[in-house]
Amino acid sequence: MPIRKDQLMKEVYLKAIRTNLMHLDMPRISDMAEEVKKYMEHSPLKNSHFFYEIILNSNHRHSKKGFKKPVVGYFCNLIPEEIIYAAGCLPVRLCSQNDTYAKIGEEFFPADMCPVIKSACGAISTRHYENIDFVIVPAACDGKTKLAEMLVPFKEIYFLDLPKDSDYLKSAGIWTGEYAKFLGFIKNRYDRRITRKDLIDACTLTNRRTNIFREIYEFRALHPGIINAFDYFTMTSTSFISDAGFWSEHSEKLYDEAKKLSSHNHSDFKGKRILLSGSSIIFPNYKVLDVLDELGCDIGGDTQCSAYGRLYDPVEIDEETEEGILRALSLKYVAASMCPCFLGIDKFIDRILDLIETYKFDGVIYNNLRLCQVFEIQGSLLKHVLREKEIPFLFIKTDLGKEDTGQLKTRIEAFLEILK
Numbered sequence: 001m002p003i004r005k006d007q008l009m010k011e012v013y014l015k016a017i018r019t020n021l022m023h024l025d026m027p028r029i030s031d032m033a034e035e036v037k038k039y040m041e042h043s044p045l046k047n048s049h050f051f052y053e054i055i056l057n058s059n060h061r062h063s064k065k066g067f068k069k070p071v072v073g074y075f076c077n078l079i080p081e082e083i084i085y086a087a088g089c090l091p092v093r094l095c096s097q098n099d100t101y102a103k104i105g106e107e108f109f110p111a112d113m114c115p116v117i118k119s120a121c122g123a124i125s126t127r128h129y130e131n132i133d134f135v136i137v138p139a140a141c142d143g144k145t146k147l148a149e150m151l152v153p154f155k156e157i158y159f160l161d162l163p164k165d166s167d168y169l170k171s172a173g174i175w176t177g178e179y180a181k182f183l184g185f186i187k188n189r190y191d192r193r194i195t196r197k198d199l200i201d202a203c204t205l206t207n208r209r210t211n212i213f214r215e216i217y218e219f220r221a222l223h224p225g226i227i228n229a230f231d232y233f234t235m236t237s238t239s240f241i242s243d244a245g246f247w248s249e250h251s252e253k254l255y256d257e258a259k260k261l262s263s264h265n266h267s268d269f270k271g272k273r274i275l276l277s278g279s280s281i282i283f284p285n286y287k288v289l290d291v292l293d294e295l296g297c298d299i300g301g302d303t304q305c306s307a308y309g310r311l312y313d314p315v316e317i318d319e320e321t322e323e324g325i326l327r328a329l330s331l332k333y334v335a336a337s338m339c340p341c342f343l344g345i346d347k348f349i350d351r352i353l354d355l356i357e358t359y360k361f362d363g364v365i366y367n368n369l370r371l372c373q374v375f376e377i378q379g380s381l382l383k384h385v386l387r388e389k390e391i392p393f394l395f396i397k398t399d400l401g402k403e404d405t406g407q408l409k410t411r412i413e414a415f416l417e418i419l420k
């Protein structure tokens with residue numbers, strides 16, 4: 001359901017908010033050049049540089065002149081990018097974990113709110129995404145639902161209302177209906193005819209990305225220390241803002257280089273291999289990765305909705321009708337989702353147990369972003385199951401700031417010591 005600015009907020013209130021915004025003293029936004037350089041130098045792979053350069057150029061990329069195609073912003077891992085590609089637009093995922101933007105977000109919105117929401121608000125309100133035509137916000141957690149209203153002063157919003165039961169048989173009809181409405185909206189918005197072929201081509205494009213991602217995921221689990229966690233999460237973070245074809249091409253190059261390196265250089269990795277779960281990890285929020293790296297520990301796998309959850313599942317089309325394609329998209333995005341906002345804890349726990357069984361990880365670290373209750377609840381349920389199975393588990397709670405780095409290090413170090 002598209003929300004028009006004038007329906008949600010009177011013009012006079014919109015004006016007041018914009019006037020306040022103009023008078024705020026905005027902090028300087030870092031271009032992150034130092035962080036990027038540090039991780040680039042740490043990488044054994046020269047093809048990783050491409051992804052770090054995307055980060056360095058991202059301010060320019062989001063300026064009005066950054067792209068030739070219309071750019072459509074969205075949040076979460078529930079929006080079918082394929083429909084956006086089929087409309088001839090570039091999808092850009094706006095979930096953000098930048099501490100400076102989160103602080104700006106606090107100028108407008110309650111400070112006691114999840115940092116992802118504050119960071120997204122800060123980025124959009126400071127016009128970081130100048131080139132975005134409209135933003136799709138799904139009804140995921142409560143914060144995301146209210147975000148649809150919070151952003152009305154800044155952008156045109158499309159609100160995607162999805163039922164919270166991830167059971168495919170019960171909900172597929174409703175999800176497909178919501179995707180069909182969105183398809184109708186984007187056709188009208190850009191006055192485009194979107195054919196079945198356009199939709200199938202878009203699915204082929206994202207499936208190429210999924211194929212290379214799966215190879216890399218498996219490679220990392222089996223060959224620790226070659227594609228390190230910084231390179232991996234930088235690749236996945238840049239998939240938010242890059243064309244899927246372009247991203248796949250460079251990921252394939254990186255993978256070829258990693259395979260060559262592993263065949264010449266048998267890894268003598270002796271550290272612990274961890275499965276990371278919980279809240280998403282998005283550049284530059286690498287505090288937990290920094291600590292694990294410093295302690296000689298490899299994140300061999302993850303379930304994050306910014307990485308594995310986003311890129312692992314393909315679109316599998318059984319029936320090449322428009323409805324069949326939309327149903328296949330809902331199967332990819334909602335039925336497979338491990339987002340804690342949905343009913344479907346069995347699916348999440350099954351996936352964790354499968355990954356541990358397949359890749360023999362030494363333990364699980366669950367990273368919970370402070371002030372996110374759904375992830376916290378999900379983490380507690382997981383803890384009981386893993387404890388019963390005697391799988392080592394550590395729950396950590398943190399935010400985007402660096403103040404608790406020492407404390408985190410002490411807890412993770414103690415956890416690594418108990419691993420066999």
Ligand code: SF4
Pocket residue numbers: 075076077078095140141144280305306339340341
């Ligand atoms: S976990 Fe769910 S609500 Fe959070 S960003 Fe991912 S899809 Fe969105």
Ligand code: SF4
Pocket residue numbers: 114115116117141142143144279341369371372373374375
């Ligand atoms: S699910 Fe949690 S971390 Fe994600 S946006 Fe909602 S409150 Fe924030």
